[in-house]
Amino acid sequence: MQIEVEYVAQMRSAAGGATRETVTLAQGATVRDLVAHLANRHGDTLAALLLAEDGRPRSSTLVFVGEEQVDWECPPELSDSAKVTFLAPLAGG
Amino acid sequence: MGTPRPLTPEDRARYEWQMWTPGFGEAGQEKLKGASVLISRCGGLGSPAAYELAAAGVGRLVIAHAGNVKPSDLNRQLLMTHDWLGKPRVESAVRRLRELNPTLEIEGVPENINESNAAELVGRVDLVLDAAPLFEERLLMNREVVAQGKILVECAMYDMDANVTTVIPGRTPCLACLFPEKPPAWKRQFPVFGGVSGTAACIGAIEAIKVLADFGQPLLGEMLLMDLRHMTFRKMKVRRDPNCPVCRRLWD
Ligand SMILES: [Zn+2]
Numbered sequence: 504m505q506i507e508v509e510y511v512a513q514m515r516s517a518a519g520g521a522t523r524e525t526v527t528l529a530q531g532a533t534v535r536d537l538v539a540h541l542a543n544r545h546g547d548t549l550a551a552l553l554l555a556e557d558g559r560p561r562s563s564t565l566v567f568v569g570e571e572q573v574d575w576e577c578p579p580e581l582s583d584s585a586k587v588t589f590l591a592p593l594a595g596g
Numbered sequence: 597m598g599t600p601r602p603l604t605p606e607d608r609a610r611y612e613w614q615m616w617t618p619g620f621g622e623a624g625q626e627k628l629k630g631a632s633v634l635i636s637r638c639g640g641l642g643s644p645a646a647y648e649l650a651a652a653g654v655g656r657l658v659i660a661h662a663g664n665v666k667p668s669d670l671n672r673q674l675l676m677t678h679d680w681l682g683k684p685r686v687e688s689a690v691r692r693l694r695e696l697n698p699t700l701e702i703e704g705v706p707e708n709i710n711e712s713n714a715a716e717l718v719g720r721v722d723l724v725l726d727a728a729p730l731f732e733e734r735l736l737m738n739r740e741v742v743a744q745g746k747i748l749v750e751c752a753m754y755d756m757d758a759n760v761t762t763v764i765p766g767r768t769p770c771l772a773c774l775f776p777e778k779p780p781a782w783k784r785q786f787p788v789f790g791g792v793s794g795t796a797a798c799i800g801a802i803e804a805i806k807v808l809a810d811f812g813q814p815l816l817g818e819m820l821l822m823d824l825r826h827m828t829f830r831k832m833k834v835r836r837d838p839n840c841p842v843c844r845r846l847w848d
Contacts, residue, residue, distance in 0.1 A: 511821060512757040513781040522826065552781050563775040571833045588832070590821070592775045595753035595786055595793060596639040596729040 504530055504583035506537060511590040514564075517549040534566055534578035537587060552591050565590040597722050597808070600626035601655060606699065611653050624809035625653060631808040632656035632721040636709050636737065638689040640672030640793030641751045641800070642727030647675065648801035649725070650693045650700055654808065657693065658720055660705040660713075661686045672790030709733040714740045723747040723804055726771075727797065729786075731778040738763065738771035742843045747807055751800035755787045756825035758796035761815050761834065762803050765846055768817045769834050772842035792824050 506526050510518045518524070518541070526540060538560060542550035555561045560575040567588040573579055581587070603611075603625060611625050633654050635646045638661040646659055665676045665685050675689040690704040703720075707713055709728060718724055718740035726748055728734050734750070741748040741763065748763040750771060763770050799820065806812040821830045838844065 511823070512754040517781070522823070552779075561780070563777050563779040565774060565834070567832050570830065572835045574835065588821075588830075590759075591781045592731070592779050593752035593754040593757065593759060594729050594731055594734060594782055595758075595788060595796075596637055596641040596727045 504528060504532070504581070506532075506581055507584065507586045508537070508541065509586065509588040511588060512593055513591045514549070514552060514589045517552050518545050528581070530583075531580055533580050534568065534573060534575075534587065535560065537581065538566075553589070563592060565592065597627075598630035598632055598655070601630040602626060603629065607653065610697075610699070614652060619811035620809055624811060627809045628653050628805065629655045631723070632658065633804060633808075634658045634660065634717055634721040634724045635727060636660040636717070636724070636733065637662075637728055638673070638675055638685065639669065639727065639729065640788055640790060641753065641797045642725070643673045643675040643689065644794040644797035645725050645727060645751065645801045645804075646689065646693060647696065648798055649804060650697045650702070652801070652805055653697070654700070654804070656701040656703070656721070658703045658705060658717065659686055659689050659693070660707055660709060660717060661689060662706055662708045672788055672793050674790065674794070709736050711736065715743075718744055718746055721746070723749065723808060725749045725751065725800055725804055727751055727800070729784065731775070731782060734771060735778070739842055741765060742770050742772075742846070749800045749803045749807070751796040753788065753793050753796045756789075756792055756823065758792055758799075758822045758824065759819050760796055760799045760803060760822075761819040762807060764807075764816060765843055769836040770840060770843040773837040773840045774819075774834055776837070776840070795822060795824065 538553045635642045665680045669676045675692045680688040686704040686706045693702050714736040742765040819832050
């Protein structure tokens with residue numbers, strides 16, 4: 504199935520500069536499978552934003568499926584053409 | 597929340613046009629006059645936000661910001677002026693706010709939020725507009741807002757992206773629900789146009805005005821994501837962390 508991924512702010516540069524990309528995953532894949540796929544595809548900089556040192560999802564990164572934030576601890580199964588947005592929190596000022 | 601304060605004829609003349617806003621009116625203006633807001637810090641986000649709140653007539657503003665004005669502040673920190681280079685930022689901010697609206701109480705604090713002043717500064721106001729560049733300061737303000745039952749309007753930006761959300765403890769997720777730890781990607785310096793930080797600031801100011809005057813629909817449990825590179829605005833639902841160490845006790 505096809506998943507549309509969107510990166511916000513620092514996530515975007517870590518993923519090579521594109522705001523959006525489409526990835527193909529096996530049916531029944533979860534957000535965690537998607538994260539593993541992206542970490543592998545884009546290398547260390549993005550992986551460090553998505554995964555903590557112990558390999559678990561990084562708690563400070565926000566993940567949205569459609570317009571709703573999802574829980575890293577029990578990530579839902581994705582459906583075909585789902586849109587997943589990754590946000591590393593901003594401060595700024 | 598502060599007690600509404602009656603308007604003077606001078607107030608009615610000053611705020612006439614905004615009092616025409618449906619749902620706001622004279623009663624809303626009296627609520628703003630009786631309200632108090634802490635803005636920390638007063639940079640690219642805090643300057644325009646403080647200016648809008650002063651223009652709108654929030655009765656008491658507390659501005660916290662350390663350090664002196666540097667040339668690199670001037671592209672976005674709109675309460676800092678060229679003639680104030682090398683002099684304290686908070687003095688420049690207070691001076692400009694008083695020039696705009698001398699009817700308000702404006703307190704300048706020449707410090708950034710830290711462990712020793714957070715409780716006292718948050719305790720002085722009804723609402724905190726968080727415009728700090730560091731997560732340590734943001735998480736401290738959140739902790740105090742939750743502990744003291746205040747309100748937090750959270751404005752943030754990086755590059756051409758900005759976001760805003762409003763925290764009412766016990767009704768919405770708090771900041772620590774969203775990011776319990778300082779994100780590893782965040783750096784002290786970041787790309788910024790004043791127009792981007794100013795967009796988040798003006799939206800944050802309107803959030804504060806709506807919550808203080810009790811009208812409209814604030815971003816409660818929602819985060820507005822703004823991508824100004826592509827002009828895409830999305831409203832996302834954010835979730836409470838049932839194990840949040842900061843706000844969990846409010847939900848038991
Ligand atoms: Zn919380």
